[in-house]
Amino acid sequence: MNIAVCVKQVPDTEARIKLSDDKKNVNEDEIKFILNPYDEFAVEEALTLQEKHGGDVTIISLGSERTTSAMRSALAMGANKAIHIKAEKNPADPLVVAEALTQVLKQGNYDLILMGKQAIDDDHTQVPSILAEKLDMPAVTVVIKLDINGDQIVAEREVDGAHEIVECKMPTIISAQRGLNEPRYASLKGIMKAKKVQMEEIDVQLNQDRLEIIGLNYPPEKSPGKIIGESADAVPELLKLLHEEAKVI
Amino acid sequence: MKILVFAEHREGQLRKIAFENITLAKKLGQPFEVAVIGAEVQEIAEQLGKYGVEKVVFYKSGKLDKYSADGYAKILADAVQKQGADVLLMGATSTGKDLAPRVSAILNAAMATDCTQVDIEDDNLKIIRPMYAGKVHATIRLTSPIKIVTVRPNVYSAAEAPATAAVDTVEPQVTDFKTVVKEIISGAKGKLDVTEADIIVSGGRGMKGPENWPMIEELASLFGAANGASRAAVDAGWRPHDEQVGQTGKTVSPTLYIAIGISGAIQHLAGMSSSKYIVAINKDADAPIFKFADYGIAADLFEVVPRMIEELKAEKGM
Ligand SMILES: Cc1cc2nc3c(=O)[nH]c(=O)nc-3n(C[C@H](O)[C@H](O)[C@H](O)COP(=O)(O)OP(=O)(O)OC[C@H]3O[C@@H](n4cnc5c(N)ncnc54)[C@H](O)[C@@H]3O)c2cc1C
Numbered sequence: 180m181n182i183a184v185c186v187k188q189v190p191d192t193e194a195r196i197k198l199s200d201d202k203k204n205v206n207e208d209e210i211k212f213i214l215n216p217y218d219e220f221a222v223e224e225a226l227t228l229q230e231k232h233g234g235d236v237t238i239i240s241l242g243s244e245r246t247t248s249a250m251r252s253a254l255a256m257g258a259n260k261a262i263h264i265k266a267e268k269n270p271a272d273p274l275v276v277a278e279a280l281t282q283v284l285k286q287g288n289y290d291l292i293l294m295g296k297q298a299i300d301d302d303h304t305q306v307p308s309i310l311a312e313k314l315d316m317p318a319v320t321v322v323i324k325l326d327i328n329g330d331q332i333v334a335e336r337e338v339d340g341a342h343e344i345v346e347c348k349m350p351t352i353i354s355a356q357r358g359l360n361e362p363r364y365a366s367l368k369g370i371m372k373a374k375k376v377q378m379e380e381i382d383v384q385l386n387q388d389r390l391e392i393i394g395l396n397y398p399p400e401k402s403p404g405k406i407i408g409e410s411a412d413a414v415p416e417l418l419k420l421l422h423e424e425a426k427v428i
Numbered sequence: 429m430k431i432l433v434f435a436e437h438r439e440g441q442l443r444k445i446a447f448e449n450i451t452l453a454k455k456l457g458q459p460f461e462v463a464v465i466g467a468e469v470q471e472i473a474e475q476l477g478k479y480g481v482e483k484v485v486f487y488k489s490g491k492l493d494k495y496s497a498d499g500y501a502k503i504l505a506d507a508v509q510k511q512g513a514d515v516l517l518m519g520a521t522s523t524g525k526d527l528a529p530r531v532s533a534i535l536n537a538a539m540a541t542d543c544t545q546v547d548i549e550d551d552n553l554k555i556i557r558p559m560y561a562g563k564v565h566a567t568i569r570l571t572s573p574i575k576i577v578t579v580r581p582n583v584y585s586a587a588e589a590p591a592t593a594a595v596d597t598v599e600p601q602v603t604d605f606k607t608v609v610k611e612i613i614s615g616a617k618g619k620l621d622v623t624e625a626d627i628i629v630s631g632g633r634g635m636k637g638p639e640n641w642p643m644i645e646e647l648a649s650l651f652g653a654a655n656g657a658s659r660a661a662v663d664a665g666w667r668p669h670d671e672q673v674g675q676t677g678k679t680v681s682p683t684l685y686i687a688i689g690i691s692g693a694i695q696h697l698a699g700m701s702s703s704k705y706i707v708a709i710n711k712d713a714d715a716p717i718f719k720f721a722d723y724g725i726a727a728d729l730f731e732v733v734p735r736m737i738e739e740l741k742a743e744k745g746m
Pocket residue numbers: 192216631632633634635657658659660661672673674675676677678688689690691692693694695696699709710711712715727728729730
């Protein structure tokens with residue numbers, strides 16, 4: 180089975196996000212970057228399938244030079260190939276990202292394209308579904324369980340308040356949700372091996388963004404909270420405040 | 429600027445976000461129509477008329493009784509063109525998030541997900557959407573001729589404004605679906621999802637174990653609230669994943685969020701800090717959650733929660 184895993188490098192979930200002085204960008208100075216957590220599930224699923232069915236697992240990422248460290252993390256888990264689509268920075272517009280990925284994915288003969296359900300920096304939740312249309316492939320998003328039988332896919336996806344069981348035929352795009360699996364840790368041997376993998380580098384002409392960021396802001400500041408009591412006796416006061424001050428109940 | 433509101437329904441019942449988006453379309457002061465896709469939807473005219481809709485197109489076919497991402501996307505993209513819309517408004521629900529980017533790809537239309545504010549400025553949309561799970565708010569503009577916006581549920585409240593809705597029923601050409609939903613496994617019947625709830629009662633590791641959750645559920649039902657959980661509670665297997673609030677769970681904006689036995693880790697705060705009011709119950713007065721809580725009680729939750737239940741029952745004369 181020939182599997183591609185699209186991954187993005189994102190700031191650590193712990194990171195406090197600071198804005199640049201012109202408030203158009205994020206100040207990256209003190210940020211630790213990681214492999215997008217949802218993409219880890221995608222990598223893990225690819226590796227499990229590879230163990231069962233053989234074939235290659237190719238990590239594909241579009242981004243600047245620093246994105247290669249996230250790709251190395253995926254390689255250290257056990258993936259054996261990598262394609263770095265070089266860009267000065269990640270486009271603000273997910274359509275542009277998907278258009279570039281489409282060009283590269285079309286070159287490979289992939290049975291399965293695994294992705295994360297969402298990149299936790301821009302939070303678009305768009306790229307997998309856009310790819311489905313661009314590549315004219317079925318896609319199942321937000322998947323928590325994946326069964327493959329021949330070229331038949333049965334995937335369980337999470338929707339508001341329910342789960343759906345979806346069927347389709349390979350080649351397929353799957354976007355991973357937490358719950359799909361438990362990502363493995365990279366072994367020392369894996370880390371050493373990953374260093375030796377020769378990454379393919381691709382230059383693509385990126386299309387013009389049709390989504391423009393005019394400015395970034397911090398969310399409106401919350402007034403400092405108040406502790407209204409230190410025992411259950413504060414409950415009547417709390418309910419009174421909710422009724423009369425906040426007027427929310 | 430003509431707006432098309434996609435009115436999502438679940439098993440024939442229109443969802444609250446449909447009415448919220450209709451209210452938003454009216455607020456933007458532009459002409460708008462509504463599109464509904466499905467096999468059977470109840471009382472479309474009555475339901476939509478109540479919120480001031482004058483024109484609805486119902487794309488109706490027996491083949492559309494179950495959702496298919498690729499199938500619905502084609503019909504909706506056609507609807508945007510047939511109804512001559514410049515803007516497509518949808519809900520940032522699971523269906524909306526699955527469907528909208530496909531329509532965006534088909535129509536080559538730029539799109540903004542999970543928006544919390546939509547205005548009109550200089551003849552274009554001015555949109556605010558949270559990024560980094562709410563740590564940053566981005567003001568954005570879409571520059572393609574057709575624009576797609578998914579709006580976060582619960583941000584705009586639906587306002588009634590009676591009108592007479594004319595429903596045009598159209599039977600669309602339905603081609604074979606690439607993906608087919610074989611089965612829907614519903615969660616607890618009538619369970620309110622955290623993303624749609626006005627009030628959320630969430631429990632964390634401080635709850636000690638799943639055996640203590642009936643207390644949270646009772647409190648939630650007295651408030652008419654949904655149940656949420658921290659990742660610690662989900663990872664421990666105490667609660668299902670769809671209740672997880674936070675950066676790798678759901679982002680919520682309820683009017684009232686009650687955090688019980690939750691410390692307030694940055695990843696949790698990211699998912700709920702845009703709640704209008706936050707209440708924290710935690711025995712550690714130094715827990716970070718208190719910095720964000722409008723009202724806090726620094727005490728043992730096993731004393732505070734039963735007392736809340738007692739007082740609320742007394743209020744309701746139960
Ligand atoms: C990549 C990544 C993603 C993550 N995503 C999320 C996410 O989406 N959502 C999320 O919630 N977390 C997320 N986390 C985890 C997060 O960092 C915290 O570990 C988690 O939120 C802690 O949950 P908690 O507050 O329930 O537990 P704890 O931090 O252990 O807090 C328990 C609290 O309960 C209080 N307590 C204990 N007993 C009582 C009592 N009897 N009465 C009153 N109070 C009591 C304690 O004082 C304490 O403050 C993520 C972490 C990582 C690394």
